[in-house]
Amino acid sequence: LKYWLNRPSCPPMFREVKSLFDRFVSPSIDANPISAVLHARTLYEGSVYTHDSTHVDNSLVLYYPGGIRNVQPTPGIIKYIFETKGVVGFTMRRHLPQYSHPDPFHHYPHFPARLYSSALADHLETVMPKWVVSHFAQWNFSTQHIVAVSLCQVRSSRFFHML
Numbered sequence: 001l002k003y004w005l006n007r008p009s010c011p012p013m014f015r016e017v018k019s020l021f022d023r024f025v026s027p028s029i030d031a032n033p034i035s036a037v038l039h040a041r042t043l044y045e046g047s048v049y050t051h052d053s054t055h056v057d058n059s060l061v062l063y064y065p066g067g068i069r070n071v072q073p074t075p076g077i078i079k080y081i082f083e084t085k086g087v088v089g090f091t092m093r094r095h096l097p098q099y100s101h102p103d104p105f106h107h108y109p110h111f112p113a114r115l116y117s118s119a120l121a122d123h124l125e126t127v128m129p130k131w132v133v134s135h136f137a138q139w140n141f142s143t144q145h146i147v148a149v150s151l152c153q154v155r156s157s158r159f160f161h162m163l
Contacts, residue, residue: 039081042088044129049090051078062133062150063092065125073133075116075148079124090127093120098145105147112150115141 041050041058050058062073076092083089096117103115118140134152141147 036082036084039083039088042081042129044088044132047132047135049078049081049129049132051081057137058135060136060138060148061090061092061127062136062148063127064131064133065094065127067128067131072114073150075114075136075138075146076125076127077120088129090129090132091124092127093124095119095146095148096121101145112152113147116146116148118142118144118146 040054041048043049048058049061052059056077059078060075061078062075064071065074074094076094078090079093080091081088082091096119098115098117101115105111105113105115134150136151137149139147139149
């Protein structure tokens with residue numbers, strides 16, 4: 001059973017309760033359990049983030065996986081917002097890359113839209129709020145594809161100085 005729970009093909013519902021199973025089967029591993037508080041929403045640097053069952057649009061974010069900023073941001077959906085030892089974090093499911101269609105938006109580097117698979121990863125990943133670039137708008141391009149359009153914040157004072 002433990003082997004099956006560690007496999008990538010394990011259903012997400014069972015992967016989410018894996019930590020409870022690990023504590024039950026191997027209580028010595030979690031001798032000092034970490035407690036966490038779940039939140040429906042949080043405010044970080046002026047932006048509101050929610051998990052998907054509270055408000056879907058505020059749960060759609062572009063982020064740097066693992067905090068690595070030299071890669072293209074990945075679209076994902078916030079499943080949980082947690083706080084542990086005063087630090088807030090998100091658990092996310094990312095949109096999978098798509099390979100079946102050429103991305104019609106890659107020719108327009110100044111238009112912040114990209115084509116992705118509508119399928120989400122089976123596993124959850126932890127994302128820190130400082131890794132989030134922006135919210136994104138999602139358009140269902142087809143049954144297998146979405147278009148993610150970045151909604152990065154632009155300060156109006158900076159915009160008017162450029163005119």
